[in-house]
Amino acid sequence: MPAEKEKARADERSARQTFVQELARLRAEADWSYRELGAKVGYDFSHLYKMEHDGSLGSAEIVADLDAPYGTTPHLTLLWRLAKVEAFRSKYLSYMRTEAEASVLHQFAVSLVPGLLQTEDYARELIRSAEPLEDDVEEQVAARLARRSLLTGADRADFRAVLDEAVLRRPLRDPVAWRAQLAQLVEMAQWPNVTLQLLPFSAGHHGLSNTDTMLLWLRDGKGVDYTETGYSGNLIESPSGFDRLRIAYDRLRDVALPPPETVASIEQLMEELPCDPPEST
CATH class of the missing domain: 3.30.870 (Endonuclease; Chain A)
Known part of the structure; x- marks a missing residue:
């Protein structure tokens, strides 16, 4: 795909989509299963699965805990905050x-x-x-x-x-x-x-x-x-x-x-x- 089209698609992503994609990317690059990630951060693997597949944003605490093992603090936390604001504004427009x-x-x-x-x-x-x-x-x-x-x-x-x-x-x-x-x-x-x-x-x-x-x-x-x-x-x-x-x-x-x-x-x-x-x- 041409670079211009790839950039256009990236610009069209919502904050929620970007947050979810980053969750999946970081876990894939670390080569961790949901169970392995759950053991590292102390959360049930099924909840982590839902965050990637069902669009659940989770809490500020779990996102901060996910940043830690990846060494990305405060990357995920900042994306999560943007997604929360976006979700609020969308509901407010409705x-x-x-x-x-x-x-x-x-x-x-x-x-x-x-x-x-x-x-x-x-x-x-x-x-x-x-x-x-x-x-x-x-x-x-x-x-x-x-x-x-x-x-x-x-x-x-x-x-x-x-x-x-x-x-x-x-x-x-x-x-x-x-x-x-x-x-x-x-x-x-x-x-x-x-x-x-x-x-x-x-x-x-x-x-x-x-x-x-x-x-x-x-x-x-x-x-x-x-x-x-x-x-x-x-x-x-x-x-x-x-x-x-x-x-x-x-x-x-x-x-x-x-x-x-x-x-x-x-x-x-x-x-x-x-x-x-x-x-x-």
């Missing part, structure tokens, strides 16, 4: 397409202001803190702000968010920008299709304690759910999975503050913030 078709959205926010409610400064600081080496921050900020079109216009979706108190207790570094974010929450809570409820710490533990989740009802009546962490996302389309999270959300909503008390709590927090520094003359 979610974005689903979100665009939703007529009703109910979100529980564990520690961050929901994306649909974020100011530009909040989105920028959040993206930079999560991916400090990214060079397309402004593009990501613009894309996040563009999502708010779901809440405006003739076909605007109905949006409800239950905010854990931690959301309001983790401010931006810039107090002026943080005040602006709180003010935007108060403003958007007045929109006819936006409802905000605060879940105080005093509510105790609940079924979504560590699960940021979005329940979506599509215009055809189908319900789906998206759960997310900073490093992974999962779109749940099965009726049983959706119902389980819907029930947990409903129970959560029952113990959250009513919307008027929520707005009052946010306004109280704004009053507790230091006054803006005087402008220099």
Whole structure:
């Protein structure tokens, strides 16, 4: 095969494919069977087989342990991280397409202001803190702000968010920008299709304690759910999975503050913030 075509094929490989191919290449060059490799790294050979043949990425620990006997540290670990990011972004794109078709959205926010409610400064600081080496921050900020079109216009979706108190207790570094974010929450809570409820710490533990989740009802009546962490996302389309999270959300909503008390709590927090520094003359 000409070198140009070989290079083109290599460029088209996904990070996952490259990771899996490297696993196979390194094992073949070492001339180790799965059992021999398993004995060296302390993992069941069947799991190693699945990583090469079923596309299972495995954990960060097992990948680091695989780097060691090959003497390739941190080669496999870096490829694994790229594959994990790629997998997350792929799932996120699927979610974005689903979100665009939703007529009703109910979100529980564990520690961050929901994306649909974020100011530009909040989105920028959040993206930079999560991916400090990214060079397309402004593009990501613009894309996040563009999502708010779901809440405006003739076909605007109905949006409800239950905010854990931690959301309001983790401010931006810039107090002026943080005040602006709180003010935007108060403003958007007045929109006819936006409802905000605060879940105080005093509510105790609940079924979504560590699960940021979005329940979506599509215009055809189908319900789906998206759960997310900073490093992974999962779109749940099965009726049983959706119902389980819907029930947990409903129970959560029952113990959250009513919307008027929520707005009052946010306004109280704004009053507790230091006054803006005087402008220099």
